[in-house]
Amino acid sequence: MRIVACLNGDRRPGSHPALPVSLDQMVQDAHSAVEAGATDLHVHPRGPGGAESLDPQVVGSLMERLRDDGPQVPVSLTTALSAESDPVRRYDLVQRWASPVLPDSVTVNLHEAGSVDLVHLxxxxxxxxxAGLWTVDAARILVATGIPVSAVLIEPTQVQVGDARRNADTIVALLDRAEDRRPRMLHGADATAWPLLEAALAAGMDVRIGLEDTLRLPDGEEAQDNADLVARAAEMASANAA
Incomplete structure (x- = not known):
């Protein structure tokens, strides 16, 4: 089972004292998260001003630092439209990402315009x-198109826990009917982050946690940093496996 540390997401700089934005902060945080139990990393690259960016130079600099100075674990990057709102420009930017510092994987939200073309690229x-599945319609796109994705990320965006679980269950049922056997991960955000992590563990899915998904521990106390969140998730995973 994977425990992915999602380090920063689209949160604004300053939204948490330990949110990693600079290259140094992201590399340091990556080490701390892996030491706390993370098996993989998921990062939203940030430009010089701290905003999300898919610019090839920004992505290249981040990946070079993580390859040279970071922990030797798989690295996933975002391609969300929050980082580049124009689907055509996003495609062009990703097309110009340079080898040999490409990420191991990326997330592509299938409800977003241009997602299928981006997957093929x-x-x-x-x-x-x-494949990021926020909705049942996104799951239908995955099943109908047969696009080449290696794993499925089920990420309901409903605010209430019950609503989020029902959405996730509907997506899972659709994938089961289609006999889709690719690895699955389930996660929530803020109030749903920990309940859905528990549901993912119970279902034998991969999990992720980090300041992208929540700023708080299961008891509602503010987390110190990503490592604090990952350590708690690792404890829960160990207890679930016992």
Whole structure:
């Protein structure tokens, strides 16, 4: 089972005292998260001003630092439209990401415009894709198109835990009917982060946690940093496996 540390997401700089934004902060945080039990990393690259960016120079600098100075674990990057709102420009930026510092994988949200073309581009470049399924319609796109993705990321966005679980269950049922056997991960955000992590563990799915998904521990106390969140998730995973 994978425990992915999602270090920063689209949170604004300063939204948490330990949110990693600079290259040094992300590398240091990556080490701490892996030491706490993370098996993989998921990062949203940040430009000089701290905003999300898919610019090839920004992505290249981040991946060079993580390859040279970071922990030797798989690295996933985002391609969300929050990082580049124009699907055409996003495609062009990703197309210009340079070898040999490509990420191990990326997430592509299938409800976003241009997602299917982006998946094919990344597949041609031999970058694994994790299909982000926010909705049942996104799951239908995955099943209907047969696009080449290596894993499925089920990420309901409903605020209430019950609503999020029902959405996730509907997506899972659709994938089961389609006999989709690719690895699955389930996660929530903020109030749903820990309940859905528990549901993922119970279902034998991969999990992720980090300041992208929540700023708080299961008891509601503010987390010190990503390592604090990962350590708690690792404890829960160990207890679930016992």
């Amino acid at each position: 990344l597949h041609d470049r031999r970058v694994d894709v994790e």
